[in-house]
Amino acid sequence: MIRLPLCLLAATLALAACRPAPAESAAAPAAPAAPVLxxxxxxxxxxxxxxxxxxxxxxxxxxSVPVELPARLVWNEDRTQRLFPAFAGRVVRIGADVGQPVRRGAVLAELASPDFGIAQADTAKAQVDARLAQKTLARQRELFEAGVIARKDLEQAEAEAARSQADLQRAEARTRLYGGGAAAAVDQRLSLVAGIAGVVVERNLTPGQELRPEQSGPGVPPLFVLSDPTSLWVQIDARETEAGVLQPGAAFELVVPSLPGEKFQGQVLAAADAIDPNTRTIKIRGLVANPGRKLKAEMLATARIDRPAGAxxxxxxxxxxxxxxxxxxxxxxxxxxxxxxxxxxxxxxxxxxxxxxxxxxxxxxxxxxxxxxxxxxxxxxxxVRSAATAGAGRAESTAAADRAATAR
CATH class of the missing domain: 2.40.420.20 (conserved putative lor/sdh protein from methanococcus maripaludis s2 fold)
Incomplete structure (x- = not known):
């Protein structure tokens, strides 16, 4: 082990102490002056x-300022039909499915319905009664002309023929209303017929399903929904301040988030006269054309209008x-x-x-x-308030010192 003399060690430490400290690489930037009030x-x-x-x-x-309001697309109810069962029965055939275009009068489904068979039987009986009444009337008229019967008997036959004809018309109208012909046989087959031309947008029945008339009503889905998707209604929730702008005939622009970059033009059809107590909005109904069928019912959208700003x-x-x-x-x-x-x-x-x-x-x-x-x-x-308070305190201290010096 090498031992250094004490004098040499002391000299080394002294040189290290005298060596200047390394300069800082860069001076710290000065903080900016604070704003002044x-x-x-x-x-x-x-x-x-x-x-x-x-x-x-x-x-x-x-x-004018642009206003954006929440909106929702729904079926055009002026071009929509919802079919419910008019008689109890069982589904035996389905003739249309979702997305299929149909013509007016097309059979969407057929049901085996004993209740509808009763209506058909009533029509058949009314036809027989009407023919019999007409034959009886013709025979009574011949007898009256021959002087065999009195006028009272002829008038009674005429009244009976008129009653039977009225019953026949009522029965035929009932069966015709639900898809049965005036001279149809009693086959108990009830046809669900399209009342409008459109597209099947909803189907809620299956083969063999049992149906009841009481199944129709609020909250119960219809068997079929037909609509024309080339035009849709727009349900807009407007604030009270926009009630005067969204009047029938006013134009608006519709923007759908799922169709970026595309805009659709619509027109207001009707505006409610009451405010929804739950949302505090006014219900506005508009119409938008949809020839390309890009818009779908129940889509969420934004309706944009230009509102006059005033002064x-x-x-x-x-x-x-x-x-x-x-x-x-x-x-x-x-x-x-x-x-x-x-x-x-x-x-x-x-x-x-x-x-x-x-x-x-x-x-x-x-x-x-x-x-x-x-x-x-x-x-x-x-x-500023702190500085003012401190200045007031210093002034008060100085005044107190002056009063004390004067008293001495």
């Missing part, structure tokens, strides 16, 4: 980095804050100088609002990071 105006120093986070937009004169200016919705019950914006009066401004709104939308009072066209309002600027403004206010 002068009266109601918050002033940022020129080039302050926070200014880049406070974009502004000019308040534009109000003309005032238009600013982005995120440029407005709410303080209690008062709305306010931050106005840039000079580059880097901001002041709060209380405003009165005339209309509020999801993306834009109309300011009726408090702003002039062309004034610059902060459109983003408004909460950051508001927090900085309140911090500056607190600093």
């Amino acid at each position: 002068e009266g109601r105006q918050l002033r940022f120093p020129p080039g302050h980095p926070q200014l880049a986070q406070l974009p502004t937009v000019a308040a534009a004169p109000a003309r 005032g200016v238009v600013v982005p919705a995120q440029a407005v804050t709410l303080r209690g019950s008062q709305h306010a914006v931050m106005v840039q009066v000079q580059p880097g100088v901001f002041e709060p401004r209380e405003v009165v709104l005339g209309w509020q939308g999801p993306t834009e609002v109309v300011v009726r009072q408090g702003l002039a066209p062309g004034e610059q309002v902060v459109s983003d990071n408004l909460l950051l600027l508001t927090r900085q403004y309140r911090t500056s206010q607190e600093d």
